[in-house]
Ligand SMILES: [Ca+2]
């Protein structure tokens with residue numbers, strides 16, 4: 370590894386760029402590391418210089434310029450990131466369940482459109498869509514409109530039935546969900562419970578093959594794991610969970626804080642955090 374002080378906001382970093390990083394932080398609760406060299410997945414380890422103990426946390430995906438790392442506490446810590454290979458059993462074409470809070474921000478609509486385009490190109494298999502917000506019912510109809518637009522109107526679609534999680538703000542979904550004449554979809558604001566749809570999708574797939582992709586509040590995974598059969602299916606069928614934006618909006622706000630600890634404690638395998646994409650300006654030319 371080479372001294373690479375410019376890659377970490379602490380100014381103290383050794384790196385084999387794109388492969389391995391060692392960052393020292395003397396104080397503060399968080400810092401950033403420039404992981405833009407590669408979209409590799411890294412194992413995250415924290416080394417406590419005061420006790421000599423290490424702890425391994427969730428994996429993280431590279432790609433972000435200022436990727437944020439929250440320290441275990443505000444003492445001095447060493448962060449070790451090491452490239453991790455994908456599991457050998459993972460399918461070459463990812464089979465994806467897309468879990469979204471479609472509604473207040475347009476990025477979810479863009480993400481679903483990109484997934485459909487990747488499915489058309491044979492680069493992913495789209496298994497189903499889960500709508501996780503309970504406060505704006507039209508998000509689920511917008512998912513169906515987008516699925517129908519891309520020729521997948523019968524894709525399994527699940528919805529959270531409670532009302533305690535989500536953002537009530539609606540920027541575009543009522544207009545799209547209710548315009549069935551234009552988009553020819555058949556779901557406006559009601560779809561089956563996500564707790565029944567998740568298992569149905571997982572049951573139909575080979576072992577350790579499914580990628581769950583959450584770009585909203587991932588509490589649906591908590592409801593799934595509270596069910597014994599659901600937990601069994603997570604262990605058997607899921608290859609990986611990739612979550613957008615650890616902390617903040619998706620993990621701590623809009624009612625999600627009640628589920629966050631249970632989710633992170635119960636999830637039975639490593640998972641992957643992608644940057645929130647705030648630097649990607651969609652819709653601009
Ligand atoms: Ca439909």
Ligand SMILES: [Ca+2]
Nearest residue numbers: 470477584585
């Ligand atoms: Ca979202």
